[in-house]
Amino acid sequence: MNNEKSTYNERYNDQFYDDEKKEYLYRYPHAAVTADCVIFGFDGKNLKILLIERGLEPYKGMWALPGGFMKVADPNGGSIDLTIEDTAKRELKEETNLSGVFLQQFKVFSRFDRDPRERVITVAFIALIGPNNYRKVVEETMAGDDAANAMWWNEEALPPMAFDHAEIIKEAKEYLAEQISIKPVAFNLLDDTFSMTELQNVYEAITGQTYDRRNFQRKALQTGMLDEVTSVNCSMAPLTASDDVKIENICFSSCAEPEEKSTRISPRKRKKFFSLHKGPKNNSSDDSEEGSIKDIFNFIK
């Protein structure tokens, strides 16, 4: 790394690495940067938030958001985070073993005294996880050695939180409620295939309102974003948190022709399932934020 002091800007200085001391030197103080994730999980009925029990001071024993420091640079060739999104993805993966999850930054929290150690600013993210992955996380955290240092909490009854994490969660919920009313973000809290009731439960859990079942369904279908899916040989029970059955690949789905009335085939009426409509290959040179859905979805009022 460059070791000669350039002065592009009076207020500004490159970083230097002191090989002897193994320390990084700056002429001006620098804040540490972290990413914290408010991970929302949906069990089919209720919204949950994943929290970590802190094993170290400060706030040892209290609960906190999954998060960690941005890997800024490393003269020794270690891996770095190319963006703060990388930091968030890494932390999410560490705690849930999931990738390809909807992840979105929503606000920077930067109060000077928010961390007692040094100046730390954090970029707060929301992550959204559907029922299948929700259950996977439950199983894995149960199985782990250091049992239950990660845990899903009911979003309405959280424990006392470390740092300013209670405030971050409050704003995350507000952000989610805002986004869900203008974008089709809700589908990230569902599996590929879902019932109308599940979709409605997501909306009701997040907005705190209740909707008429029939009006909700009509409006959801009007958006044209849903495909009906005919489930074969499947009596899938409504998902409950206590279900410890592994449900994998027991629902084989195929798109029904819009014109073809499913009543012709089925001897009895079945519970309907839906999937998100795949638009006409929307490869619009985006950064491909994996798993995210960005079309406009001005839903319900």
Place this chain on the structure above:
Amino acid sequence: MNNEKSTYNERYNDQFYDDEKKEYLYRYPHAAVTADCVIFGFDGKNLKILLIERGLEPYKGMWALPGGFMKVADPNGGSIDLTIEDTAKRELKEETNLSGVFLQQFKVFSRFDRDPRERVITVAFIALIGPNNYRKVVEETMAGDDAANAMWWNEEALPPMAFDHAEIIKEAKEYLAEQISIKPVAFNLLDDTFSMTELQNVYEAITGQTYDRRNFQRKALQTGMLDEVTSVNCSMAPLTASDDVKIENICFSSCAEPEEKSTRISPRKRKKFFSLHKGPKNNSSDDSEEGSIKDIFNFIK
């Protein structure tokens, strides 16, 4: 400042100040943190963006967003930024001499190579400025010695930008368009008193749509957020960018009684002006983000 190495967390270290070298030491590399402001101004007709011509490398001579480094800490007792919002406010004040302006962070830009000097992440803000303040800034930047290193640009025809600032502006416009459709943010681009046409111009400039004059007015009034204002002795011309007349305190306004038809008083019809309705003392223990308006305003579709 504490000079003994505490190890709350294996991955983490306090900062140390080396008195001899006048440098700050960290065991892990730290990014610099900046705030950049996309300052939108409205001249009564069109949206403008305030840019700064860079006098220093890198990108010397190119145009950039007003912005600067967060003052993180100072063992010598210098002033610090308590939050990143403070940083943004300071930069805004430096460039416009304005305070009490609507200011809102909307995204962190953190690509590892976005600054050629060292790792810098920036918290991007939007700021919104009404016609009166817009003109004040025009006058002051004209008058300044280092003439025209700050300049309003038409938002549709910007010059080549330094760093990743073109991308930041693009996202700022998208954010503004989103916000204006769900919150009463538009009023921050107007003066205390404004005509319906001005309000409509703001919406049309930001959304890129056009609206029927009469339907727009009905919907704006339906929100109940507007008070009609009777302007006295005032033939205020529509504001144009070329106006170099100082318009200050020539419009004395008072709230009209909702029941009292203004036709009784006025001998001739006058152009109507409006102001934002003052709700019933909404002192809800907020941080009083000066000048911001946060009620819901689900406007126009």
Place this chain on the structure above:
DNA sequence: CCAAAAGTGTTACCTTTACACCCATGA
């Protein structure tokens, strides 16, 4: 067999859209 969930359609009301005429102002 019963209770709870889910499938379906109609009507009254409200909102939105589209559109035309008149008056005021200033060139």
Place this chain on the structure above:
DNA sequence: TCATGGGTGTAAAGGTAACACTTTTGG
């Protein structure tokens, strides 16, 4: 006096909200 901007109302079309009965499913 002419062109432009701005004030105002109405009617048709479309969307929303409220509501009940039947079938299916699971215990």
